Amino acid sequence: MEKIEAQWSASLDCECPSCKEDVDLLQHPDFWDGRDNLDIAKTVKDLDVVCPECGHEFEVNTGW
Numbered sequence: 001m002e003k004i005e006a007q008w009s010a011s012l013d014c015e016c017p018s019c020k021e022d023v024d025l026l027q028h029p030d031f032w033d034g035r036d037n038l039d040i041a042k043t044v045k046d047l048d049v050v051c052p053e054c055g056h057e058f059e060v061n062t063g064w
Contacts, residue, residue, distance in 0.1 A: 010040055012049075018056035025060070027052040 012025040025031060028050045038044070044062045051058070 019054040
């Protein structure tokens with residue numbers, strides 16, 4: 001019998017303080033630029049992000 005593979009997926013969800021949209025910050029095309037060593041399993045404080053909806057730049061603290 002063929003093994004079925006399951007894959008993890010992740011999102012980084014928040015409300016943009018500017019446009020008030022619920023957004024997945026990972027949808028910004030440049031999110032991973034310069035973040036090769038970002039460990040998504042750890043809490044990160046003051047992470048600079050850009051809203052994929054309106055382009056507003058702001059900081060977030062990540063968590064699970």
